[in-house]
Amino acid sequence: MSAIPSGKTCPSVLLVHNRYQQAGGEDAVVENEAALLQARGHRVLRHERHNEELRQLPRWQGAAQAFWSAPTTHALDVLIEAQRPDLLHVHNTWPLVSPAVFWAGRRHGLPVVLTLHNARLLCPQALMLREGRPCTDCVGRLPWRGVLHRCYRDSAMETALVAGVTQLHRLLGTWSARVDRYIALSEFARQLFIRGGLPAGRIVVKPHFAEVPQRAEQPRQGLLFVGRLAEEKGLHLLALAAETLPPGECITVIGDGPLRATLQSHPRLRLLGAQPAPAVLEQMRRAQALVLPSLVFEMFPRTLVEAAACGLPVLAADHGPMPELVQHERTGLLFEPGDAASLGKALRRVLESPQDARRWGEAAREHQRAHWSAETNYLQLSRIYADLLC
Template identity: 40%
Template sequence: MRILLVHNHYQQAGGEDSVFEAEGALLESNGHDVVRYTEHNNDVSQIGKLQLAARTIWSRETNRKLGEVVTRFKPEVVHFHNTLPLISPSAYYAAAKGGARIIQTLHNYRLFCPPSLFLRDGKVCELCLGKTLATPAIRYGCYRGSRSASTVVATMLATHKLLNTYFKKIDTFVALTEFSKSKFVEGGFPASKIVVKPHFIEAPEVKTPTAEDSVLFVGRLSEEKGIGTLLNSWIDSGSTRKLIIVGDGPMHSEVEAAVKKNDSIHWLGRKSADEVRTVMQAAGLVVVPSECYETFGRVIMEAYAVQKPVVVSRIGAVAELVDDGNTGLLFEPGNSTDLMKKVEQVFAGDTQQMARNALSYYTSRFTPEANYRQLMAIYAGDYHTSAAHSHEGSVRNVA
């Protein structure tokens, strides 16, 4: 199959960039002819503000260049990841001219929320959900802390909602979880156009689960990630259980202060993916105390792959990835007492069985092989066939 992948890279590489690369490699390893069309946000600094604003709403350059690629390559499928800001929705029009199936992965909530996370001042915010023009985002300057930048993104979204670009030009949207899908449906997207396919990771070398009774947090040190709740759990309870924190972010000073108050808390700073895997292998469980919706929970998938149970806040997409009582436990978001209670409950139970359950959850849903089958079903429009194999993944089509 001839497949064209389209992505606007971020200045600081993140999850979307990784998924774009991983899915491309997966397709090529299975014998498909893959071409990539990319732009990079490092080029933004070379573009004037007015030109960038116009290009964000409708990029003539991308429309022309991508059109040439489509004419030359004749893709059967064009799969979009991120189009903001340099590619723009004009790319959908260029892609559609070749008659290919158009797929868009919904990595975030950008099609409703300019900053993409349904998050404002560290709290969940849905003021723009379902609106044609995201006026609250403009009023609060939600995108990059700028009213002018927020206006540009909101105008882009409104323009293409009025043109019906997203529904006319895109055949299938790929949400990462049922929760994420539900938010798009709530905002007016037809459920029949959205399927659910999670991310995947390569299977690491699986070692015998360690007996160490430590807890690991991996992520950005910020309010919405629940780092404050996590620290309070240890400080307020005086827990002597080892807590390992990996990551960096705006709340690093709070983490440093907590380390001084409770010597069971250890901050390792930012680590590479390989280093994180090594630390995770040695931990007893992984904690994900998010207080925002998220669209997925990659660290949960990584924990399962190395046989680690999880303690996760009962909110949004991350809660959906937990088989409560089997692969881990859920706690009330923002409740530091409940978090510590659930941590101790895991260690008081059969952690070895939970570890086996976690690995089983990974192998049935998050392997490259399962993901490839789901991706092919999506490209073929054969959602129901894939849904019949519920233990091989979670591609579903609910009209």
């Protein structure tokens, strides 16, 4: 199956991405999409910057590149002139790629696509979190509130820098005139970005996908958390809810981050640290449910689609896109956001009703195959490309 008309050559795609110092979901998504395109005959070109470069740059130079990266535009000019791609697909630009990438693409006459992995265009912090709750104060407004509250790295100056980049490029018309198509990861995210001022007619929804080797079903036991060990992921809620589990039960925690030392001694949390992808999938095949207690509006957690592919139901906070992604009592359970008692009730229900959890997991797997498979995702992505190239 393909959205590229028969007889047409698959378009060549230039993927641009700014990698994070600690590799995360966005980095993995870029790799997965590159492999997806290459496997289906596309020539995939890459231009990447890495946040490790910041260690070698004077602070003023890093800040200057966040507004307009001359090294990025020069490298792209050379690459595009030499390789002549058909389309430019951008993922993360912060901070070293910069929004200058969109001007470079347009200057060379390339259609430009941007995947909206996080909320940085709406919120200087990119998480929309303040005082442990979702915050939309800066959505569709000048982000002075974010500066006032020191939302990014607890620094008014650094928050002002991030906000300044977004606002400068709003004034320059970068978001309104230099990006041909935005990819939101859910309908919730699409509506949020429309509210934030992006042109509604240019935003399409394309979720993540997962290709997971299938294994024979085996006995399942216990609960699982996979993610960064940070405040926004709701780890304090998880710790409180874990204390309400029946004797002998605990939650396996995979990941690393600033809260690891705090959580290490918790008697009901079994910390495994960061694990390679195959080990994470193996844990997903053995667990009874994946827990997503995030305090923030997750755009589309990659772990959710991987869990579904492994036949693992998800317990998620009932806000943001989660009611769209988790069907309550069909593919998992939804609980009250920020409420440890509600989360604890959901955890105990899974442990006390394993037959329900198994049924929800099977429904989640069927949903993933129908909506979040590699083939379905390729059809969606290739249609986006084809619409811009026709």
